[in-house]
Amino acid sequence: xxxxxxEKIFLVTVAFLSLLTLLPLFHILFxxxxxxxxxxxxxxxxxxxxxxxPPGSGLGGIAPAIIGTFVLVFLSSLIGLPIAIIAGIxxxxxxxxxxxxxxxxxLQIMLxxxxxxxxLFVMQxxxxxxxxxxxxxxxxxxxxxxxxxxxxxTEEAMKEIPFTYREAAFSLGLSRFKVVFxxxxxxxxxxxxxxxxxxxAKVAGETAPLLxxxxxxxxxxxxxxxxxxxxxxxxxxxxxxxxxxxxxxxAWGAALVLMIIFLAIFIPIRLRIKEVKL
Amino acid sequence: MNAIETxxxxxxxxxxxxxxxxxxxxxxxxxxxxxxxxxxxxSTLLRALNRLIDxxxxxxxxxxxxxxxxxIFEMNSIEVRxxxxxxxxxxxxxxxxxIFDNVALGLRLNRLTSSKNELExxxxxxxxxxxxxDEVKDRLNDLASDLSGGQQQRLCIARALxxxxxxxxxxxxxxxxxxxxxxxxxxxxxxxxxxxxxVIVTHSPSQAARVSDFVAFLYLGDLVExxxxxxxxxxxxxxxTEKYLTGRIG
Amino acid sequence: MGLWMSIGRPSINDxxxxxxxxxxxxxxxxxxxxxxxxxxxxxxxxxxxxIGLYTTNQWVASEDPEREYYGVFAALYGxxxxxxxxxxxxxxxxICFAVFVIDYAPARLKEWLIIATDIMAGLPTIIYxxxxxxxxxxxxxxxxxxxxxxxxxxxxxxSFEPLSGYSYxxxxxxxxxxxxxxxxxxxxxxxxxxxxxxxxxxxxxxATRYEATKILMGYIxxxxxAGVILAFGRAIGETVAVSLVVGNTxxxxxxxxxxxxxxxxxxxxxxxxxxxYKYMVSALFAAGLSLFLIGLxxxxxxxxxLRRGRHA
Numbered sequence: 001x002x003x004x005x006x007e008k009i010f011l012v013t014v015a016f017l018s019l020l021t022l023l024p025l026f027h028i029l030f031x032x033x034x035x036x037x038x039x040x041x042x043x044x045x046x047x048x049x050x051x052x053x054p055p056g057s058g059l060g061g062i063a064p065a066i067i068g069t070f071v072l073v074f075l076s077s078l079i080g081l082p083i084a085i086i087a088g089i090x091x092x093x094x095x096x097x098x099x100x101x102x103x104x105x106x107l108q109i110m111l112x113x114x115x116x117x118x119x120l121f122v123m124q125x126x127x128x129x130x131x132x133x134x135x136x137x138x139x140x141x142x143x144x145x146x147x148x149x150x151x152x153x154t155e156e157a158m159k160e161i162p163f164t165y166r167e168a169a170f171s172l173g174l175s176r177f178k179v180v181f182x183x184x185x186x187x188x189x190x191x192x193x194x195x196x197x198x199x200x201a202k203v204a205g206e207t208a209p210l211l212x213x214x215x216x217x218x219x220x221x222x223x224x225x226x227x228x229x230x231x232x233x234x235x236x237x238x239x240x241x242x243x244x245x246x247x248x249x250x251a252w253g254a255a256l257v258l259m260i261i262f263l264a265i266f267i268p269i270r271l272r273i274k275e276v277k278l
Numbered sequence: 279m280n281a282i283e284t285x286x287x288x289x290x291x292x293x294x295x296x297x298x299x300x301x302x303x304x305x306x307x308x309x310x311x312x313x314x315x316x317x318x319x320x321s322t323l324l325r326a327l328n329r330l331i332d333x334x335x336x337x338x339x340x341x342x343x344x345x346x347x348x349x350i351f352e353m354n355s356i357e358v359r360x361x362x363x364x365x366x367x368x369x370x371x372x373x374x375x376x377i378f379d380n381v382a383l384g385l386r387l388n389r390l391t392s393s394k395n396e397l398e399x400x401x402x403x404x405x406x407x408x409x410x411x412d413e414v415k416d417r418l419n420d421l422a423s424d425l426s427g428g429q430q431q432r433l434c435i436a437r438a439l440x441x442x443x444x445x446x447x448x449x450x451x452x453x454x455x456x457x458x459x460x461x462x463x464x465x466x467x468x469x470x471x472x473x474x475x476x477v478i479v480t481h482s483p484s485q486a487a488r489v490s491d492f493v494a495f496l497y498l499g500d501l502v503e504x505x506x507x508x509x510x511x512x513x514x515x516x517x518x519t520e521k522y523l524t525g526r527i528g
Numbered sequence: 529m530g531l532w533m534s535i536g537r538p539s540i541n542d543x544x545x546x547x548x549x550x551x552x553x554x555x556x557x558x559x560x561x562x563x564x565x566x567x568x569x570x571x572x573x574x575x576x577x578x579i580g581l582y583t584t585n586q587w588v589a590s591e592d593p594e595r596e597y598y599g600v601f602a603a604l605y606g607x608x609x610x611x612x613x614x615x616x617x618x619x620x621x622x623i624c625f626a627v628f629v630i631d632y633a634p635a636r637l638k639e640w641l642i643i644a645t646d647i648m649a650g651l652p653t654i655i656y657x658x659x660x661x662x663x664x665x666x667x668x669x670x671x672x673x674x675x676x677x678x679x680x681x682x683x684x685x686x687s688f689e690p691l692s693g694y695s696y697x698x699x700x701x702x703x704x705x706x707x708x709x710x711x712x713x714x715x716x717x718x719x720x721x722x723x724x725x726x727x728x729x730x731x732x733x734x735a736t737r738y739e740a741t742k743i744l745m746g747y748i749x750x751x752x753x754a755g756v757i758l759a760f761g762r763a764i765g766e767t768v769a770v771s772l773v774v775g776n777t778x779x780x781x782x783x784x785x786x787x788x789x790x791x792x793x794x795x796x797x798x799x800x801x802x803x804x805y806k807y808m809v810s811a812l813f814a815a816g817l818s819l820f821l822i823g824l825x826x827x828x829x830x831x832x833x834l835r836r837g838r839h840a
Contacts, residue, residue, distance in 0.1 A: 003736055010738035014632070017624035021712065022641070024705045025648045028659045035662075086551035094545065103552045106559055109827040112758060114765030116792045117816050117823075120799070121562045124569065124813075147555060164368040167330055168434070172384035173360035173441065176544040182387055187374055198650070205652025208767040211796055233654040237768055240661055248662070255658050259651075266650055270643055 029259070036256025039249050047253060052218035055244045062254050064217045068230035069261075072138050072214065073204050075225065080143030081150060081196060088154025088192075089180060095159075104155065110148040116208040118144050123212035133215025135229035141209035146199040153195025157188035194273050201265040205258060207233035232258045279347055281306035281445055281475035282327060287341035289322055289331070296322050298499045299341070304492070306346075306444075309467060309476045311490035311507070313483055315527065319499045320479040321367075324447050327477065328362040329355040346444070360388065363438030367450040369430045371422035371437065378418040380433055381405060384441045400440055408436035409466050428459025432466065439474075446470065448478040452485070464489050483523055487511050495519050497527075566820055569813035573598065576807060581814055587778050589805050598811035602778045604818065606696065606788035610770065611763040613700025613784075615756055618708040622755060625708070626716035627741055642716075645709035653706065657769040660702040665773050668701070669693030673785050688783035694775030697784035702773055703763040711759040714834070718751030719744065750837025754830045761826035765819065767792040791819045 040047055043059040050061025087103060094100040122141040127133055161184055169179040185192070203209075210216075215228025216238060222229065232254050239251040282304040289297035296319045304310045312320050325331040326339055332355055343350050350358045371380045381401045384390070391397040401418075405411040410432040414425070422433055431451060438446060448467075452460040467476060467489050480486050486493045487507060494504040495518075503516045514520045521527045573581055577597065584599030629641050673690035680686045688695075722744055730740045745752065775787020776797050789797075795812050802808040 003739075007736045007738045010736075010741070014624045014628050017621050018628040018641075021621045021625045021708055022644055022648075025644055025651075027663075028651070028655060031659055031663055032655060083551050083554055086548055087555050090545075090548040090552040093548070097545075099549065099552050099556065103555055105828075105831065106556060108831055109824065110559070112762050112765065112823075112827055114767065114792055114819055114823050116765070116767040116795055117562070117566070117820055120795065120813070120816055121565055124565050125561070144558060151555070162368075162370075164366055164370045165372065167333065167364075168366060168370045168372070168437075170333060171328060171330055171359055171364040171366075172387070172437070173356045173358075174384070174387055175356060177547075178387050180544075183372060183383070187372065189374075202650060205650075205654065207652070207654045207657075208792070208796065211767075212799055233652055233768075236654050236658060237772075240658055240772060251658055252662075255655055259655055262650070262652055263647070266647065267643075270646055 032252065032255050032259050035249075035252040036254075036259075039253030040256060043253060048257070051221070053246060053250070055242065055247065057246055059246065059250055059253070062218075062232065062235060062250065062257065064219065064221050065230040065232045065235040065254065066257070067222050068135070068214070068217060068234075069204055069232045071135055071222065071225070071229055072142055072210070072231055073200050075135060075139030076142035076146055076203055077196070077200060079139055080146045080199075083143075084147040084150035084199075085154050085192065087147070088151040089158060089185070091151070091155045092158035093180065103151075107148040107151050110144075111152065114208075115145055115206060116211065119209040119212045122209070127213055130226065132226070133213060133228040135214065135225040135227070138210050138214030138229060138231065139225075141213045142203040142206060145206055145209050146203045149199040149202060150192075150195045153198070154188070154192050157191025157195070158184060160191070161187050190273070194269055197265060197269050201262055201269075204265070205233055205262050207231075207237050210234045211237075232261075279306070280304055280344075281346060282477065283344045284323075284327075285342040285344070287323070287326065287343060288339070289319070289326055290338040290340075291322070291334070292336050296499050297326070298501075300496075300499075300501045302494060302501070302504065304475060304477060306475045307471055307473070308491040309471045309478060309489050311486040311493040312477065312479045312496055313481065313486045313493055313522075314496035315522070316481050320481075320496055321449050323496070324364075324449050324477065324479050327445075327447055328364055329358050330364065360441050361443050362445040362447060363441060363443035364447040364449065365431070365434050365438055365451050367453045369427055369434060369454060371425075371430050371433045373421065373423040375422060376419045377414050377422050377425070377433060380422045381436045381440050384437065388441070390441065401436075404436040404440040405433075407439050407470070408432045409462065409469070410436055426459070428455050428462060431455060431459070431463060435463075435466065435470075439470075443474070445475045445477065448476060450479055450481060453481070460485075483511075495522060497522070563820065566813055566817040569810055570817045571810075573807055573810035573814050581811065582818060585778060585780050589808060591805070593806040596805060596807045598808065600791065600794065600811070600815045600818075602780050603789040603791045603794040603815060605780050606699075606774065607764050607790040607792070607819070607822075609696050609788065610699040610703055610774065610790055611760050613696065614703035614707055614763040615711075615760050617701060617704030618711050618759055619752075619756060621704070621708045622712035622715050622759075623745065623752070625712045626719050629716055630719050631737070631741070642713075645712060648706075649709040649713070653766060653769045656702060656706055657772040660698065660769055661772040664702060665693040665698050668695075668698050673697065677785060684782045685784050688781055688786040690785040692775065692787070694773055694787045695783075695785045696774065696788050699770050699774040699788075699790070700784070702769055703766060706766065706769060707759040707762045710762055711755040714755040714758065715748070715752055718748040718837070722747055748837070750833050754834035754837065757826055757833065758830035761823055761830060764790075764826070765792060765823050767796050771796050791815050795819075 047059060047061045049063050051064060053060030091100045091104045119141050122137050126137040126140060165187060169183040210231050214231055214234060216234050217228050217230035218235060236251045236254050239247040280303045284300055284302045287297055287300045314320055327343060329350060331337045378401055381404050382397055385397055385400055391400055410429060413429060425433060452463050470476060490507045493507050493510050495502045497518055503519045514523060581599060582604060583601050585602045586597050586599040588595060588597045590596050629638055633641055669690050676686045677690055730743050770790050771793030774790060774793055776789055776793055777787040779786055779788045795816055799812055802812055
């Protein structure tokens, strides 16, 4: 009898706690929409194209941050993707080499690494010598954050290719370069591409790496890659800490924009593949 | 001159002595079968012939293999593989590429043709030679994975033939195919031997009897007997061979 | 005759390896450089204050370098406190969610549940932050903390007056929400991979669902431990979400309702004006170094346990 009661309690608990796990997601989505949509509607297209309003009144726009986010994602991909993809290929091709194994473990560690430390690091080696915050520094920080994701998914995609295709490619008298880069990578492209897109979605939403590298920009659209640049997460972070009510509203609006961008990239990819490593 | 000769060939996988002192003389433009029960090293031996065994870090090869008199170990492995093509048991056209691109791949990456026209000519020729042209000529841009199993295997044959090799290695090419597809490929092999030396590994004695001119019987890494197909099947010299052919072993 | 050849290293392969090697080595190099930068930038403050940097709770920023003194113990305390809270919250949630997805959810729902947690895991942390700051904190203060404070403040855990709601509790809950999808996927994966024959055996002994689940959870204990450790590592490294809800106060207090600091939010908060002072930059790097080492140790441990558990 007691066993049956325990069983019932167990079932109820599991169901309840599972619900509790997902509840925040729905509440967050709901809140961001409820708080952010009015701001977007009120601000209209100007919210996406204008610059920041003065403290205390008005909405203005978050265009510098939007531009900044795109610039940063693009630049960091430029820097990080080649390194990550090739490192991933190396780890897949030479799984037993010392560097291959060390890199693989390192990549797994860096997947969960405190990103604020990356930002601080980039500040020390780039921002200080350059004398100012810059898009370049921000991009470097984001590249470091992005690389583990892309490298790991590249390595896994390459490893999944059945050995027989490798044999077939070699049997055609192809060098290892050609086998890997002209045949096998083509076969792995779905996994590699997924890793790239997920990596890009992730860094688009990162704040901590940018705190001391990108600098932020709310009034100037874009100054050049050696000058400070805005980013949506960075803007939100700064606005929340200001005492002005209109800045809080702008923050919600920006949060909605960010959420839409993130979901727009993330959901389609996620629906097309079976499993994602986050 | 023999197309392929192995001289005291020993192959080791780690500590496993997989091929033991095998001496083969394979004449040119014949079908030479290597038969024996599964797992006795036939596929390993085949992979040594085009140096595909290089892909395995564990493998050690002792002895020599000669292609038309020249040791393949003195040649660049890439050259070896252009002259000795291979078709696999696991039917493996590149699934993400079209029928045309599959056949053209070796030509493109090895820069064997100098114009788009020439490329198309050779692809067409290879597909014809593999008895596949008529079935695919209107759908060259379809994905290779759209074809049936038997068609895919003929596509793999065309892919190998496009490089105009001198020898064609076949590792149990029909093991995963239905009887009709198998028959088509066996007919194809009969046609191809006019121009190519074909070395075919098979675990089916009846297939060896059907397609080959010469046959070698390999048992647990040892070359038990080798001779013309007619002799082997009607008057086997070794008791082991007879046991295998009558189904009492393997 | 008798050419002894160990086939496997023709020179072409070496060229391939050598061309690719630099890229792999670059990642290794960046990591080592990072470690190096943290070490060298910490030397100044460590020479000045020694281990006191990590053990005292004092933050005296001064224009006069003689009087500067930095102790980050409060931040260390807060980091550990909030991360432990996060793990305590996320453990039951993760396990129950994993069990629900694998054992109870119908096939179609399964996929969507997993997608939902993947979204949660990838959602920009600033969004958690803004929700935490403007919605979670006021809610917690009004409906959870004040009631508890009014009635149960004799219990040390509830003894601090929650004036603003920014507190260890708020941070712990937010972090718990954030790391649960992550821990859950590790546990779920291990739970899914339990051989079917084992499950059959357990049920054939007449166990109820509850009893069976307990046994199976015991079977994947390494994964659960790894999940906990890695979740802890993730929580302790989180910056923006935490810094918006923890209160950013130099405080060491057992109460859940007290505001505090974490290493990551300390760095985020203080770095802006650190350059004015002579030693603050170094102090913050030293704080970062401790976080670096903790993060490294935790992640290595978690990965090790997970790998070892897999080969069991």
